[in-house]
Amino acid sequence: DAKTTQPNSMESNEEEPVHLPCNHSTISGTDYIHWYRQLPSQGPEYVIHGLTSNVNNRMASLAIAEDRKSSTLILHRATLRDAAVYYCILRDVAGAGSYQLTFGKGTKLSVIP
Amino acid sequence: DTEVTQTPKHLVMGMTNKKSLKCEQHMGHRAMYWYKQKAKKPPELMFVYSYEKLSINESVPSRFSPECPNSSLLNLHLHALQPEDSALYLCASSPPGGKAPGEQYFGPGTRLTVT
Numbered sequence: 001d002a003k004t005t006q007p008n009s010m011e012s013n014e015e016e017p018v019h020l021p022c023n024h025s026t027i028s029g030t031d032y033i034h035w036y037r038q039l040p041s042q043g044p045e046y047v048i049h050g051l052t053s054n055v056n057n058r059m060a061s062l063a064i065a066e067d068r069k070s071s072t073l074i075l076h077r078a079t080l081r082d083a084a085v086y087y088c089i090l091r092d093v094a095g096a097g098s099y100q101l102t103f104g105k106g107t108k109l110s111v112i113p
Numbered sequence: 114d115t116e117v118t119q120t121p122k123h124l125v126m127g128m129t130n131k132k133s134l135k136c137e138q139h140m141g142h143r144a145m146y147w148y149k150q151k152a153k154k155p156p157e158l159m160f161v162y163s164y165e166k167l168s169i170n171e172s173v174p175s176r177f178s179p180e181c182p183n184s185s186l187l188n189l190h191l192h193a194l195q196p197e198d199s200a201l202y203l204c205a206s207s208p209p210g211g212k213a214p215g216e217q218y219f220g221p222g223t224r225l226t227v228t
Contacts, residue, residue, distance in 0.1 A: 034216075043117075043203050043219030044156060087155065097209045098144035098163035101217060103155035 004088045009108045012078045020073040020107050022088030027068050032091040034101065035062065035073050037084040044087065044103075047073065083111045117220035119204050125226045128194060134223045136187040136204030145187040146217065147179060148203040156203055162187060194227045201225070 005023040012018040024033065035047040048055055048062045050071070055062045061074040075082055085106040092100040117138045126132050136145065144163045148156040161169035162181040170179075176198075178190040187204055201224050205217040 036217075043205070043221050044217075045219065046216045049216065085155075098146075098161050098168055099207055099217070100158060100161065100169065102158070106155055 003102075004090060004104045006086075006088055006104060006107045008105065009110065011110045011112060012075075013112050014080060015077050018075040018078045018082070018109065020075075020086050020088075020109065021070065022072070023070045024088070024090055025069045027090060033062065033064060033068075033071050034089045034091050035060070036087045036089060036101075036103075037082075038087070038106075039081075039084045047086070049091070078109075078111045080111050080113060083109055085109070117204055117206055117218050119202075119220035119223050121223060122221070123224045123226075125228060126191065126194065127228055128196070130194075131190070131192045133191065134189040134202055134204075134225075136189075136220055137185055138206040138218070139185055140206065140208070140218065141184075142206035142218070143184055143209045144207045145181060146205040146207075147187070147189055148205065150201040150203055150222070152200075160189075191225075194225075196227050199225055199227045 032049050032051050034049040036044040037047050038044045048057050048060050050062045050064050052064060054064060063072045085108050087103050087106040089101050089103060120135045124132060146161050147159040149159050150156040158171050159173045160179045165181045165184060176193050180188040201222040203222045204220045207217045
Protein backbone atom coordinates (compact mmCIF):
# COMPACT_ATOMS: atom_id res chain seq x y z
CA ASP A 1 0.00 0.00 0.00
CA ALA A 2 1.17 3.51 -0.76
CA LYS A 3 1.84 5.50 2.39
CA THR A 4 1.39 9.07 3.51
CA THR A 5 3.25 11.16 6.08
CA GLN A 6 1.63 14.00 8.00
CA PRO A 7 2.62 16.10 11.02
CA ASN A 8 1.11 14.73 14.23
CA SER A 9 -0.48 18.03 15.23
CA MET A 10 -0.97 21.62 14.15
CA GLU A 11 -2.51 24.72 15.67
CA SER A 12 -4.32 27.55 14.03
CA ASN A 13 -5.98 30.73 15.19
CA GLU A 14 -9.66 31.05 14.47
CA GLU A 15 -10.49 32.76 11.14
CA GLU A 16 -6.92 32.28 9.89
CA PRO A 17 -6.05 30.07 6.89
CA VAL A 18 -4.64 26.62 7.64
CA HIS A 19 -2.31 24.63 5.41
CA LEU A 20 -2.13 20.93 6.26
CA PRO A 21 0.75 19.18 4.45
CA CYS A 22 1.00 15.57 3.34
CA ASN A 23 3.89 13.69 1.76
CA HIS A 24 3.23 10.68 -0.46
CA SER A 25 6.50 10.06 -2.27
CA THR A 26 5.55 6.51 -3.39
CA ILE A 27 2.31 7.57 -5.08
CA SER A 28 1.50 5.77 -8.32
CA GLY A 29 0.01 7.33 -11.42
CA THR A 30 -3.49 6.04 -10.72
CA ASP A 31 -3.69 6.86 -7.00
CA TYR A 32 -6.25 9.47 -6.06
CA ILE A 33 -5.40 11.68 -3.07
CA HIS A 34 -8.25 11.80 -0.59
CA TRP A 35 -8.65 13.88 2.55
CA TYR A 36 -11.00 12.95 5.34
CA ARG A 37 -11.48 14.47 8.75
CA GLN A 38 -12.81 13.04 11.97
CA LEU A 39 -14.42 15.31 14.51
CA PRO A 40 -14.47 14.14 18.12
CA SER A 41 -16.93 11.29 18.72
CA GLN A 42 -17.93 11.07 15.05
CA GLY A 43 -17.14 8.89 12.06
CA PRO A 44 -14.72 10.20 9.43
CA GLU A 45 -16.09 12.71 6.94
CA TYR A 46 -14.98 13.14 3.33
CA VAL A 47 -13.38 16.52 2.69
CA ILE A 48 -11.92 16.57 -0.82
CA HIS A 49 -10.03 14.50 -3.37
CA GLY A 50 -7.84 15.05 -6.40
CA LEU A 51 -5.66 13.32 -8.95
CA THR A 52 -3.35 15.86 -10.59
CA SER A 53 -4.94 19.30 -10.65
CA ASN A 54 -5.73 21.58 -7.73
CA VAL A 55 -9.31 21.24 -6.52
CA ASN A 56 -11.75 23.47 -4.66
CA ASN A 57 -15.01 22.69 -2.95
CA ARG A 58 -17.18 24.33 -0.34
CA MET A 59 -15.13 22.85 2.51
CA ALA A 60 -11.53 23.27 1.39
CA SER A 61 -8.96 23.46 -1.38
CA LEU A 62 -6.44 20.81 -2.34
CA ALA A 63 -3.12 21.83 -3.81
CA ILE A 64 -1.19 18.98 -5.46
CA ALA A 65 2.51 19.29 -6.27
CA GLU A 66 3.47 18.95 -9.91
CA ASP A 67 5.33 15.67 -9.23
CA ARG A 68 2.36 14.50 -7.06
CA LYS A 69 4.71 13.50 -4.23
CA SER A 70 3.04 15.92 -1.84
CA SER A 71 -0.21 17.77 -1.36
CA THR A 72 -1.64 20.43 0.92
CA LEU A 73 -5.15 20.75 2.27
CA ILE A 74 -6.12 24.38 2.69
CA LEU A 75 -8.87 25.55 5.00
CA HIS A 76 -9.40 29.18 4.06
CA ARG A 77 -10.76 30.40 7.40
CA ALA A 78 -10.49 27.99 10.31
CA THR A 79 -13.44 27.86 12.67
CA LEU A 80 -13.75 26.07 15.99
CA ARG A 81 -15.83 23.42 14.20
CA ASP A 82 -12.79 22.56 12.04
CA ALA A 83 -10.92 21.15 15.05
CA ALA A 84 -10.49 17.51 14.08
CA VAL A 85 -8.02 14.86 12.97
CA TYR A 86 -7.32 15.27 9.25
CA TYR A 87 -6.30 12.20 7.28
CA CYS A 88 -4.50 12.24 3.94
CA ILE A 89 -5.13 8.93 2.15
CA LEU A 90 -4.11 7.38 -1.14
CA ARG A 91 -7.12 5.49 -2.46
CA ASP A 92 -6.65 1.93 -3.70
CA VAL A 93 -9.13 -0.04 -5.75
CA ALA A 94 -10.46 -2.92 -3.64
CA GLY A 95 -12.66 -4.68 -6.16
CA ALA A 96 -15.45 -4.09 -8.62
CA GLY A 97 -16.92 -0.74 -7.60
CA SER A 98 -15.23 -0.64 -4.19
CA TYR A 99 -12.23 1.22 -2.88
CA GLN A 100 -9.77 0.71 -0.07
CA LEU A 101 -8.81 3.57 2.23
CA THR A 102 -5.73 2.99 4.39
CA PHE A 103 -5.74 5.63 7.11
CA GLY A 104 -2.42 6.93 8.40
CA LYS A 105 -2.00 8.62 11.76
CA GLY A 106 -3.38 11.94 10.55
CA THR A 107 -2.85 15.50 11.80
CA LYS A 108 -4.76 16.68 14.84
CA LEU A 109 -5.76 20.27 14.16
CA SER A 110 -6.47 22.51 17.14
CA VAL A 111 -8.18 25.86 16.54
CA ILE A 112 -7.53 28.60 19.06
CA PRO A 113 -10.31 31.14 19.63
CA ASP B 114 -31.15 10.51 2.37
CA THR B 115 -27.36 10.86 2.59
CA GLU B 116 -26.87 9.02 5.84
CA VAL B 117 -25.31 5.81 7.02
CA THR B 118 -27.01 4.66 10.20
CA GLN B 119 -25.56 2.24 12.72
CA THR B 120 -27.25 0.46 15.59
CA PRO B 121 -26.78 0.17 18.45
CA LYS B 122 -24.79 3.28 19.39
CA HIS B 123 -23.27 1.52 22.39
CA LEU B 124 -22.96 -2.17 23.19
CA VAL B 125 -21.55 -3.93 26.23
CA MET B 126 -21.14 -7.67 25.92
CA GLY B 127 -19.52 -10.51 27.81
CA MET B 128 -16.95 -12.79 26.25
CA THR B 129 -19.47 -15.62 25.87
CA ASN B 130 -22.22 -13.51 24.29
CA LYS B 131 -23.35 -13.39 20.68
CA LYS B 132 -24.40 -10.01 19.37
CA SER B 133 -24.74 -8.22 16.04
CA LEU B 134 -24.01 -4.74 14.78
CA LYS B 135 -26.20 -3.32 12.06
CA CYS B 136 -25.47 -0.76 9.35
CA GLU B 137 -27.93 0.66 6.83
CA GLN B 138 -27.80 3.09 3.90
CA HIS B 139 -30.39 4.09 1.32
CA MET B 140 -28.17 6.00 -1.09
CA GLY B 141 -28.00 3.23 -3.67
CA HIS B 142 -24.36 2.53 -2.82
CA ARG B 143 -23.13 -0.91 -3.83
CA ALA B 144 -19.97 -1.07 -1.71
CA MET B 145 -20.01 -1.28 2.07
CA TYR B 146 -17.21 -1.45 4.59
CA TRP B 147 -16.48 -2.31 8.22
CA TYR B 148 -13.67 -0.53 10.07
CA LYS B 149 -12.38 -0.91 13.60
CA GLN B 150 -10.99 2.09 15.49
CA LYS B 151 -9.19 1.82 18.83
CA ALA B 152 -8.91 4.88 21.02
CA LYS B 153 -6.60 7.59 19.61
CA LYS B 154 -5.76 5.42 16.57
CA PRO B 155 -6.85 5.70 12.93
CA PRO B 156 -9.60 3.47 11.55
CA GLU B 157 -8.46 0.07 10.29
CA LEU B 158 -10.26 -1.67 7.46
CA MET B 159 -11.80 -5.04 8.36
CA PHE B 160 -14.10 -6.06 5.48
CA VAL B 161 -15.23 -4.79 2.10
CA TYR B 162 -18.43 -5.87 0.35
CA SER B 163 -18.95 -5.06 -3.29
CA TYR B 164 -22.33 -5.82 -4.87
CA GLU B 165 -23.22 -7.91 -1.81
CA LYS B 166 -20.13 -10.11 -2.19
CA LEU B 167 -17.22 -10.11 0.23
CA SER B 168 -14.23 -8.77 -1.67
CA ILE B 169 -11.74 -8.05 1.12
CA ASN B 170 -11.21 -9.66 4.53
CA GLU B 171 -8.18 -8.07 6.17
CA SER B 172 -7.22 -11.22 8.09
CA VAL B 173 -9.91 -10.57 10.67
CA PRO B 174 -10.39 -13.31 13.33
CA SER B 175 -13.37 -15.59 12.74
CA ARG B 176 -15.11 -14.34 15.89
CA PHE B 177 -16.13 -11.44 13.62
CA SER B 178 -18.53 -12.58 10.90
CA PRO B 179 -19.81 -10.08 8.34
CA GLU B 180 -23.01 -10.45 6.38
CA CYS B 181 -24.53 -8.39 3.58
CA PRO B 182 -28.16 -9.55 3.16
CA ASN B 183 -28.95 -6.90 0.54
CA SER B 184 -27.45 -3.79 -0.99
CA SER B 185 -28.71 -1.52 1.81
CA LEU B 186 -27.81 -3.56 4.85
CA LEU B 187 -24.56 -4.73 6.41
CA ASN B 188 -24.27 -6.74 9.60
CA LEU B 189 -21.33 -7.70 11.76
CA HIS B 190 -21.96 -10.77 13.92
CA LEU B 191 -19.87 -11.01 17.06
CA HIS B 192 -19.16 -14.18 19.02
CA ALA B 193 -16.70 -15.04 21.79
CA LEU B 194 -14.98 -11.67 21.67
CA GLN B 195 -12.00 -10.69 23.79
CA PRO B 196 -11.60 -7.52 25.88
CA GLU B 197 -9.04 -6.24 23.34
CA ASP B 198 -11.84 -6.19 20.75
CA SER B 199 -13.35 -3.23 22.57
CA ALA B 200 -13.34 -0.38 20.05
CA LEU B 201 -15.45 1.87 17.88
CA TYR B 202 -16.81 -0.07 14.89
CA LEU B 203 -17.46 2.09 11.89
CA CYS B 204 -19.50 1.27 8.82
CA ALA B 205 -19.10 3.09 5.52
CA SER B 206 -20.54 2.92 2.02
CA SER B 207 -19.46 4.26 -1.34
CA PRO B 208 -21.17 4.86 -4.68
CA PRO B 209 -20.61 2.52 -7.61
CA GLY B 210 -17.31 3.11 -9.36
CA GLY B 211 -17.33 5.85 -11.93
CA LYS B 212 -19.74 8.24 -10.21
CA ALA B 213 -17.36 9.40 -7.50
CA PRO B 214 -13.89 7.87 -7.21
CA GLY B 215 -14.01 6.22 -3.84
CA GLU B 216 -15.70 8.79 -1.64
CA GLN B 217 -16.89 6.90 1.41
CA TYR B 218 -19.75 7.90 3.68
CA PHE B 219 -19.26 6.87 7.28
CA GLY B 220 -21.76 6.15 9.99
CA PRO B 221 -21.30 7.42 13.56
CA GLY B 222 -20.08 4.03 14.76
CA THR B 223 -20.98 1.56 17.47
CA ARG B 224 -18.94 1.82 20.66
CA LEU B 225 -18.32 -1.77 21.75
CA THR B 226 -17.09 -2.78 25.19
CA VAL B 227 -16.25 -6.43 25.87
CA THR B 228 -16.19 -7.37 29.55
